Amino acid sequence: MLLGRRLGRAAGWLATALVAASFVVAVAAFFTLLGGAADARTVVLRGYEWFSAGDLRVAFDLRFDQLSAVMAMVVTGVSALIHLYSIGYMAGDERIATFFAYLNLFVAAMLTLVLAQNFLVMFLGWEGVGVCSYLLIGFWFNRRLPVVQPGARLDPDTPDETQEVWAPPAAKKAFLANRIGDVGFLIAMFLIFQQLGSLDFDDVLGRAERGVFVAGGVARVGAVTIPGLGAGAATAVALLLFLACAGKSAQLPLYVWLPDAMAGPTPVSALIHAATMVTAGVYLVARTHVLFEASKTAAAVVVVVGALTALLAALIAIGQDDLKKILAYSTVSQLGYMFVGVGLGPVGYAAGLFHLVTHAFFKAQLFLGAGSVMHANDGDTDVKHFGGLRQAMPLTWWTTVAAWLAIIGFPLTAGFYSKDQVLAAAFSHGGVGLFAWVVGLLTAGLTAFYMSRLVFLTFLGEPRWPEGRHPHESPAVMTVPLLVLGALALVAGVLLTGGGLVGGPLARFLEPVLVGALPAPLEAESFAQAFLLSVLATLVAAAGLAVAWWLYLSGRVDWLEQRRRRAGAWRALASGLYVDRAYELVTVRLDGAVARMADLFDRRVVDGAVDGLADAVGAAARRGRGLQTGLVRTYAVGVLGGAVLIVAFLVVRAT
Amino acid sequence: MRVGTNAYLLLSALLFTIGVVGVLIRRNAIVVFMCIELMLNAVNLSFLAFGRAAGSLDGQILAFFVMVVAAAEVVVGLGILVAIFRKRSSTSVDDVDLLKG
Numbered sequence: 168m169l170l171g172r173r174l175g176r177a178a179g180w181l182a183t184a185l186v187a188a189s190f191v192v193a194v195a196a197f198f199t200l201l202g203g204a205a206d207a208r209t210v211v212l213r214g215y216e217w218f219s220a221g222d223l224r225v226a227f228d229l230r231f232d233q234l235s236a237v238m239a240m241v242v243t244g245v246s247a248l249i250h251l252y253s254i255g256y257m258a259g260d261e262r263i264a265t266f267f268a269y270l271n272l273f274v275a276a277m278l279t280l281v282l283a284q285n286f287l288v289m290f291l292g293w294e295g296v297g298v299c300s301y302l303l304i305g306f307w308f309n310r311r312l313p314v315v316q317p318g319a320r321l322d323p324d325t326p327d328e329t330q331e332v333w334a335p336p337a338a339k340k341a342f343l344a345n346r347i348g349d350v351g352f353l354i355a356m357f358l359i360f361q362q363l364g365s366l367d368f369d370d371v372l373g374r375a376e377r378g379v380f381v382a383g384g385v386a387r388v389g390a391v392t393i394p395g396l397g398a399g400a401a402t403a404v405a406l407l408l409f410l411a412c413a414g415k416s417a418q419l420p421l422y423v424w425l426p427d428a429m430a431g432p433t434p435v436s437a438l439i440h441a442a443t444m445v446t447a448g449v450y451l452v453a454r455t456h457v458l459f460e461a462s463k464t465a466a467a468v469v470v471v472v473g474a475l476t477a478l479l480a481a482l483i484a485i486g487q488d489d490l491k492k493i494l495a496y497s498t499v500s501q502l503g504y505m506f507v508g509v510g511l512g513p514v515g516y517a518a519g520l521f522h523l524v525t526h527a528f529f530k531a532q533l534f535l536g537a538g539s540v541m542h543a544n545d546g547d548t549d550v551k552h553f554g555g556l557r558q559a560m561p562l563t564w565w566t567t568v569a570a571w572l573a574i575i576g577f578p579l580t581a582g583f584y585s586k587d588q589v590l591a592a593a594f595s596h597g598g599v600g601l602f603a604w605v606v607g608l609l610t611a612g613l614t615a616f617y618m619s620r621l622v623f624l625t626f627l628g629e630p631r632w633p634e635g636r637h638p639h640e641s642p643a644v645m646t647v648p649l650l651v652l653g654a655l656a657l658v659a660g661v662l663l664t665g666g667g668l669v670g671g672p673l674a675r676f677l678e679p680v681l682v683g684a685l686p687a688p689l690e691a692e693s694f695a696q697a698f699l700l701s702v703l704a705t706l707v708a709a710a711g712l713a714v715a716w717w718l719y720l721s722g723r724v725d726w727l728e729q730r731r732r733r734a735g736a737w738r739a740l741a742s743g744l745y746v747d748r749a750y751e752l753v754t755v756r757l758d759g760a761v762a763r764m765a766d767l768f769d770r771r772v773v774d775g776a777v778d779g780l781a782d783a784v785g786a787a788a789r790r791g792r793g794l795q796t797g798l799v800r801t802y803a804v805g806v807l808g809g810a811v812l813i814v815a816f817l818v819v820r821a822t
Numbered sequence: 823m824r825v826g827t828n829a830y831l832l833l834s835a836l837l838f839t840i841g842v843v844g845v846l847i848r849r850n851a852i853v854v855f856m857c858i859e860l861m862l863n864a865v866n867l868s869f870l871a872f873g874r875a876a877g878s879l880d881g882q883i884l885a886f887f888v889m890v891v892a893a894a895e896v897v898v899g900l901g902i903l904v905a906i907f908r909k910r911s912s913t914s915v916d917d918v919d920l921l922k923g
Contacts, residue, residue: 797922799915804846 179254182267186250186274190243197236211284211369225366228284237520238281238450241527245442246274248648252535253434255644256542266306270438273299277443281450286356286366289451293352293415296444297345303439304431305338337427344424348414355407362400368454405458405465408451409472416448418476418506422499423750429491433538436491441498441534442527449505449523453516460512467599469510474603474610477503479744481613485620486740490537490548493621494530497574500610501526507603508589511596518588525573525581525659532570532652539563539645540625543638550621555630559638562646564626566653571622573656575615576708578701581660586611587701594700611704615711623719830871837864849914851903855896862892 214227231239250270257263276295283289356366363371412418417425417440428440439445452459452469459466480500487493501522508519541548543560557564573582590611593604632638640646739745794801837860844857866885873881907913 795922797919799918800846800849807842807846 179250179257179263179267182271183247183250183254185271186243187247189274189278190240190247193236193239193243196231197240200231200233200236213284217287223360223366225285225287227288228367229282229288230284230368231282234450234453234520235281237524238446239278241446241524242274242277242281242443245527245531245652246270246277246438248651249434249438249442249531249535252437252538252645252648253432255642256434256538257432262306266303266432269299269302269306270434273303273439273444277447280447284368286359286368286371289454290349290352290356293411293447294349296439296447297342297349297415300345300428300439300444301338301342303435304341304428305335306431306435308335308338337424337430341424341428344417344421345414348411348421351407351410351414355404355411358400358404358407401458402462402464405455405462406468408455408458409465409469412448412451412469412506413472415451416445416502416506417499418448418502419472419479420746422476422480423746425499426492426495429489429495433491433534433541436495437531437534437538440495441530445498445502446505446523446527449502449509449519452506452509453520456509456512456516459510466510466512470507470593470599470603473503473506473508473510474606475503476500477507477610478606478613481610481617483740483744484617485613487617488549488551488741490540490550490553490621490625491534492548493550493617494533494537497533497614497618498526498530500614501530501574503610504586504589504607507593507600507607511592511600511603514596515589515592515600518585518592522585522589525585525656528652528659529570529573529582529656532566532649532656533574535645535649535652536563536567536570539641539649540638542641542645544632547632550624552632553625553630554628554632555626556638557626560640562640563649566646566649567622567626569653570656571618573660574618575712576611576704578705579657579661581656581658583701583705584660587697587704590704591697591700595696608704608707612707612711615708616715619712619715620719623715627720827871827875831868834864834868834871837861837867849916851907851913851915854915855899855903858899859892859896862888 212229212231214229216224216226218225250267253266253270257266260266273296276292276299278292279295280289280292283292359371360366365371414421425440425445429436459469477500480496480503484493484496484500487496505519505522505526508515508522511519537548539560540553540556540563543556543563544553547553569580573580576583576586590604590607593600593607841857841859841861841864844860845854848854848857866888869881869885869888871881873879873884906918910917
């Protein structure tokens with residue numbers, strides 16, 4: 168930010184170089200970890216003391232273990248690619264240096280979050296990414312941004328449903344939704360400190376490992392106990408932390424900020440809202456997993472909310488015409504999968520985190536690809552205006568195909584492995600996991616449907632773009648990251664699982680960190696079961712794809728006509744099932760009503776009392792003035808009257 | 823026939839009351855002064871009556887004092903009155919109402 172104006176475009180390269188360097192460091196650190204024994208892979212760096220108040224002593228301690236390593240590598244790696252991409256995407260913007268400054272600040276905050284050794288440092292990073300998200304979403308605060316918004320005028324016959332949106336309200340919405348979650352984080356910290364006297368991870372999370380647990384993992388509240396934290400308190404803390412996750416990672420009911428956040432530049436959407444910031448919640452649950460093991464209730468809540476969010480978001484995604492909004496709801500949906508994974512307990516931790524990693528790859532690719540498409544289409548995001556772009560932008564097309572295959576779970580892609588692992592873990596967990604499995608399966612079908620719809624409408628079919636537009640491929644600076652991410656979306660799965668359907672190198676690497684106090688298996692039951700489940704999931708996805716093909720590509724259905732016929736249902740889906748409207752009613756309207764009542768009260772009652780008092784005094788005074796006639800005679804009467812009274816008094820007293 | 827002391831006292835009270843009422847009701851400043859004189863004289867009368875009843879000369883001495891003071895007071899009062907009413911031509915007491923609230 169200091170040299171920005173002079174550096175100009177070079178700022179982008181500087182920023183990218185710095186992040187790439189971080190990535191190199193992260194990888195190097197990772198290899199250092201690998202060098203150690205499997206259960207001694209934690210490095211804790213005690214830093215400067217931050218503050219100490221009473222019994223609380225907080226320092227800038229950092230922790231690097233397997234979980235941090237994975238997160239750090241994903242964050243810095245994907246971030247470096249997105250930085251590179253941004254050099255091309257943001258070229259020509261006069262505030263480009265500020266943009267990169269914000270991006271780097273974000274990466275720094277995110278790293279603080281994942282490398283923290285205590286809750287307060289983690290919260291520092293947590294808030295930091297929230298602030299950077301606000302800054303970056305609102306980056307184009309002085310521009311009108313056309314976004315396809317569902318509104319009251321939602322009519323498929325209207326040629327243009329594009330409404331113009333300002334960025335600042337979206338940024339505020341994001342920050343506020345985050346803030347609501349942060350309240351949960353804060354109160355959870357208070358509770359933890361009150362019960363356990365420390366905020367350090369070793370103290371709080373290490374304790375459970377020394378706790379008492381029932382052999383065989385009988386599902387009973389309190390099967391894992393944390394000394395000093397009663398079952399009720401553990402549930403409270405876990406639920407509060409999950410509230411924070413719901414805010415940061417866009418789950419029910421606080422997901423509404425994510426679709427609006429698409430008002431920010433596309434690289435921002437890719438980095439923050441696909442790969443990193445929104446995954447902070449998943450990381451939090453994984454890191455504090457012992458708390459969720461100590462409270463079966465909280466874990467069940469996580470699984471159910473994750474599953475429901477996944478389904479709801481997938482439904483809404485079907486009704487979106489805005490390229491970025493489809494991807495935004497898709498992110499919410501996939502995050503739901505991740506939470507299902509980490510909420511299931513030891514059987515699902517690795518799966519959830521694995522999905523986090525693969526999702527970072529393919530979702531970032533999808534967003535960057537979307538940016539490429541927008542770049543070629545003068546910033547248009549309406550899929551109704553695309554079509555047949557694959558000839559115009561072959562690189563973008565092929566890399567998007569890779570990511571698309573991954574997200575729908577095409578066999579052998581990264582997404583296939585991670586999604587199936589989550590579903591398998593859910594199935595074998597039983598109970599609430601079974602519910603999540605059914606919902607997850609259904610959602611997989613929907614995901615295949617809407618993602619295929621996106622791909623078909625954008626890249627295939629007949630061109631539908633307006634006159635005068637010449638879509639072209641993006642410059643190398645933008646396509647190289649696309650290539651890398653696309654490749655990762657395809658091969659990362661095989662690499663991280665060794666080709667099998669269960670377990671694999673990633674799971675084994677993470678095991679020492681993620682083993683809970685429950686002696687439960689870390690992987691789904693058997694290969695055969697996993698295989699059958701995979702086949703089932705693939706079939707469901709194929710069905711979704713087939714429906715999308717039939718509706719949008721086969722030419723046998725006029726989908727615009729269908730949309731007109733089912734206008735009611737379409738309107739419901741497109742507007743996000745009226746959730747935003749409900750929020751608006753509650754917050755804006757209700758709040759407004761309360762504010763108006765308060766104002767009325769203030770004006771009528773309070774002011775009335777004060778003014779009334781003044782008026783009363785004035786009236787009394789006015790009447791009292793009558794006494795002051797100024798006439799000597801009146802005063803003489805007064806004197807006489809007084810004298811009479813005194814004499815009478817004396818006479819009466821004497822008798 | 824012997825007229826009792828009470829008669830004198832009654833007359834005195836009567837005269838005093840008439841004087842008071844006159845002070846309160848009349849608007850002409852000179853009439854007010856005359857009523858004040860009336861009050862003073864009424865008091866004189868009661869002094870004399872009591873003096874006679876007590877068989878001493880004290881009442882008559884006091885009456886002399888009162889008459890002297892009354893005379894002095896009239897001089898001063900009429901002087902003020904003339905001064906005020908030189909400014910304005912009215913003799914009404916009601917016109918001195920600068921203290922009216």
